[in-house]
Amino acid sequence: MRPEDGREVKSSVRPPRPMAAKRTAQAVWEHDLLRGHGTVKGTSGALPSMGISWSSRTEAPGGNTSPEELLAAAHAACFSMALSAGLGRQQKPPERISVTATATFDKVGDGWKVTSMELSVVGKVPGISATDFEAAAKAAGDGCPISGALKGNVPISVQAKLE
DSSP, rough: OOTOOOOOOOOOOOOOOOOOOOOOOOOOEEEEEOEEEEEEEESSSSOOEEOOOOOHHOOOOOOOBHHHHHHHHHHHHHHHHHHHHHHHHHOOOSSSSEEEEEEEEEETTEEEEEEEEEEEEEEOOTTTHHHHHHHHHHHHHHHHHHHHTTTSSEEEEEEEEEE
């Protein structure tokens, strides 16, 4: 904004803070745990209805998904964004980041639990050393919101390498 004398005046009005983002998914289950089945879908339209079953969690997927696969997908997506943001702050924007997340679901005592999350990232980042890329990946693993949701409950490991 420039008053009549032409000097620059900064506005003291801040843009409104965006509202918290809420994302919703729906699941439907029919019958008992061992022989039953269900579906899960996102409400945005981007995550289509997918089959779920107990056997897809503990045996072969058989074309179905599982909560653990969805958790791994969420973590891979979140981590890739966090790493991209961190590299951008270092003035080393990535050309490509490929993340594989593996959630392990195992029997612990009398129950079942997600026992670990392994993140493996391969990046194509011009002008960065392998050491600096590994440090950026570790920072992303600590700063990603999905990592934060898991922290203290599930051990998270990060392996990083450059193309």
